[in-house]
Amino acid sequence: MALSPTASLRRDSPDLSYKKGLKRNILNRILTSLVGLFSAIAVLPLVAVLTYVLIKGGRVLNISLFTSPSTGLEGGGIGNAVIGTIIVTFLSALIAIPVGVGGGIFLAEYSGGGIFAQFIRFGTNVMSGVPSIIAGVFVYSVIVKTKIIFGNSYSAIAGGVALSILMLPTVIKTTDEGLKLVPDDLRRAALGVGASKFVTILRITLPSAFTPIATGVVLSIARAAGETAPLIFTALFSPFWPQGFESVFNPIATLSVLIYNFATLPYEAQNELAWAASFVLVLFILLINLFARWLRRFAAN
């Protein structure tokens, strides 16, 4: 009586089922749960910070906060700091966007990867590693102490310049990389129908690379709006409303410096204003970030 071939095969074949007790399987499960735990820990700070900012800031938030300046006295608000952040960030964008986009255009369109371009790329990388406080020290020494801007020392302009130093590397990099994504066929086609290089860049390559560049610029603006270190001794602080156009030459309040100043004071009222300012700042920055992400996805489709 010979056994059927399948039965004999079944008897000799190894057991291929997953064995829970095997050393390497135990090790696998331990390591997998470990990195799962690590991910939970990594997510925790965002949740904790957002919860506290929303609860503590949201509790003190009301309309009158935005209609009164940060006198620091009872009934003070954060209205002037909201305006100040907008003004200083706008000034920095006004400097960093033209210079950065221009530099990026040079790197991507004109340089051809020569020594000078490598040097500029290297410089851009180094500059993005410069600590933000150093940008503040630099602008203080060059603009504030020398009173180079019509004899004004601390000013919104000085703050804007300091922030633009931090934005510049990001804007250059995103422009450079955005332009590199534009297919060369487009450039050749434009040159082929007789457009000059300037017209090609202005009408063809820049518009096709608009979304990646805009995304990068928007993200760098969000980052600049939250920066504090370069502002504490350039834009300084002011408890008053910015007065018209003159305000760019005077010290100006910003949300981030307000948080720094009021968080370290021993008074409850100021601490609450710091939380309210954090609420506004974080909401603003997260919305910009989500908008930039949406822009990127919108362009990808």
Added chain:
Amino acid sequence: MEKSVDGGFRILAIMLASVVAMVLLAILIVVFWGSLDSMGRYGWSFLVTSNWNPVKDEYGAFTAIYGTLLTSLLALLIAVPLGVGTAIFITENIIPLKIRTLIGLMVELLAAIPSVVLGLWAIFVLEPFIRPFLEILHRTLGWLPFFSTDPMGPGIAPAVLILVVMILPIITAIARDSLNQVPMKLRQAAYGIGTTRWGAILNVLLPAAISGIVGGVMLALGRAMGETMAVTMIIGNSNTFSWSVLAPGNTISAMLANQFGEADGSQVSSLMYAAFILMILTLAVNLLARWMVKRLSLKY
């Protein structure tokens, strides 16, 4: 006409590009120039003495330099396993893609939270929360010089934790990108010869992605050394040197943020000297990062 516009635009672009190089050089020159006075007066002893006394005009930055290096290295020690572990978790197919994307997004958004807001959170939430644990640490391990003081509030330990929060997103994002770039073939080959998931991760994926990960870690180190606001708000700003991580300390950037605005005379110069040291440190770390990325990158 068209030619001149073309040439003019080219020159404009070159000029705008050189702005970066000029600003960078200007920063180096201004900081170096400002610190010359202090360099001449204190020389190398500035780096190893720790008395900082504006009244007597005596300056030594050892506490701040030690604080800068200690806080960033400790933060790195905690953040690297957390960040790389998270990156592995969200690049493997352990949980559904949607949850993985969400975790990645949340870690990225953490990077967008301004440092000053994290500082505020550290003062009012984190520090009171961890103080009991630090007290236990002091009571049980107080015989070690590193835990020899009673935690009184702001100090090096909470500063390290807030630095971990700040550099975690950088490490996670770069490690995730490097792991994603490892070719699928390598993973399939590893599975094909019968290894397990973690056999593949530890022996194939991580070695293949190591150059990017190391680059990200060095970048995070540079960021941690230069980080100012959150650390300034929670480290306690004390120039008295202490071995204990539970005691208040200082970093170069915290010292600058606190004193630069009101300083004059030789204090300005000494702060510039400290700023110059910080610049050299971050520059060295960034250059080292680039060199290591080149050195370690595997050809596969």
